Amino acid sequence: MKTPYSLLNLIVAVNFLLVLQASQSLSSNTNDDYDFLDCLIHKSDDPDSISRVIYTPSNSSYTSVLQFSINNLRFTSPTTPKPRFIVTPVRESQIQTLVYCSKKHGIEIRTRSGGHDFEGLSYVSQLPFVILDLINLKAVTVDIQTTTAWVQAGATLGELYYGIAQKSPNLGFPGGVWYALGLGGHVSGGGYGTMRRKYGLAADNVIDAQFINANGKILDRKSMGEDLFWAIRGGGGSSFGIILSWKIKLVPVPETVTVFSVDRTLEQNLTKIIHKWQYVAPKTDKDLDIRVVMFSVINPSTGNRTIRATFETLFLGGINRLLVLMQEEFPELGLTREDCTEVSWIESVVVGSSFTNGEPLEILLNRTAMPKNSFKGKSDFATNPISEDGFEGIWEFYNDKIEAGMALLVLTPYGGKMDEIPESVIPFPHRLGSLYMIEYLVVWDGNETSPHISWIRSLYSYMSSYVSSSPRRAYLNYNDLDLGVGKTYAEAGKTWGSNYFKDNFNRLVKVKTMADPGNFFKHEQSIPTRF
Known part of the structure; x- marks a missing residue:
C-alpha cells in the first residue's frame, strides 16, 4: 500500500x-x-x-x-x-x-x-x-543537424567532448584543456581552450541557457533578457543565480589535427626562444596554438637547477602544413617531423589533459584520474613583449627563491579570433591588445601555505613592470583574493572589479542590481549591487 x-x-x-x-x-x-x-x-x-x-x-x-x-x-x-x-x-x-x-x-x-x-x-x-x-546534473545532448548541444552545468569538459565525439568526428567545442572542469563555472567565468585563437572563448559560443534566479524561477535567454544573458557569459554566474545548463554552438574541426610537446632548457637557448615566441604565437595562423608551460627542474647532466619550458601545441591541420608554418615563422624552436603526431581532435583532448600513455577516450569520463594538491594561482596579461632581461629575472625566482613544491608559469597566446571580438560583447574584456595571458601557479603537498604563497606573491610583484597596468588585469576563473574583497560597489570597484572586467564592471553591477536586488547570491568577490 x-x-x-x-x-x-x-x-x-x-x-x-x-x-x-x-x-x-x-x-x-x-x-x-x-x-x-x-x-x-x-x-x-x-x-x-x-x-x-x-x-x-x-x-x-x-x-x-x-x-x-x-x-x-x-x-x-x-x-x-x-x-x-x-x-x-x-x-x-x-x-x-x-x-x-x-x-x-x-x-x-x-x-x-x-x-x-x-x-x-x-x-x-x-x-x-x-x-x-551539481554533480548529478551532467546530461549532454548533442544535435548534429543544428550543430548545437545542451549541456547541464554539472557535466565536465571531458564528458562534453566525449559526447560530441560519439556523434561526430568533425565537431568540437572551444573549451578548456583540463578535462575535469565543470561546465557551469568554466563557461560563466570566460573559460578558454586550445581553439580560442580560431573560435574565441567557450562563452563566445553560448547561444542559450537555463538559469534559476533569486526568486527560484527557471529562465531561458528570452525570459531572462539580453542583459542578464550577457552577464552570465563571462561575468560569473554565481553572482546572479544558478546556471542549470548551457546551449552551445559546436564548431567544425578537421578529421586530423597535429599535436606536439617539445621541451627546451636554458642550456638550449631557452631565453632567446621564449623571447621570439612572444612575437610569433599571437600573430601566427589561427589554426595554430602554441602554449608554453615553464618550471624549474634539475638538469640530469649537470646536477644543477635549470628552467625547462614545454611548448604544447594543437594545430588544426596536418603535419606537412604545420612544419612549413613553423619553419617560416618560428625556426628557433627547431621542430622536426618526429616531434609531431597526427591524431583526431578528441584524441588531442586526451593528450592535452596530460594523458600520454595511450589511455582510452573513456578516461575523459573519469573524474578522479587527476591527482589533487594544494595550490595558489594568480594571473596577468602581457600587452608588450617582455625583454630577455625580464625573463632572466624570472629565472632567478625559479632558481633561487622557490620553496619546496612545484611552481609553473604558463603563457597562453591570444590574437586571431580573440583580437576580432570587441571587449564589450561579453563581460570578459581581455581581447585586442593582449599578446598572451600569464598564469602563475605554485603547487605543494599538505596544508602549509605560508612559504609557497609568499613566493608567488613576490614573483607577482616583480612582474608588475612587464604586464598590463591601470588596471593590472586578471582572469576571473583564476580568481585571486589578493586583489581585494569588496562587499560594496565602491569597494569592489576600487579593487578586483576593474582587474577582472575593466569597463564592463559597471554594466555588471547594473545587471546585478536589477536581477538580484537583495544580493542573495554572493561571495567574497561576487558582483555587488549598486546600493
Missing part, C-alpha cells in the same frame, strides 16, 4: 530530526537546521526524493561527498569552514526548493560544478552555508 503523502512527510522529518540530534557538531544549531530541513521537505514536490540528496555532518557520506570535488587541498584542513548541508539534486525542482528555503532561513548557497575554484569560493564560506553540488 502506498504511504500517504502527509505521513511520508512526517517520517522523513522525524528521521532528519534524529540525525540532527545525534550530531554533536550541529548541537547549537539544531533548531535552525531542523527548520531548514523541514522547509525543504514541506516545499518539495517529492519529500522522499529530496531527503536522499541532502547530507549533514552526521551523515556517513558527508565527508566523502564534500571532499570529492575539492581539488584545492588548501581547503580541506580542519579549520576550514564546513557547510551545514550539502545538496546534490537530481532534478531542477529540488534546486528551486533549496533557493526558497535558503532565502527564508538566511543560509548562503555556494554552487559547485567541477570544484576547481582557485580560492574555494564554490565550497567555502565564513557564514552559515549550504553547498549546492
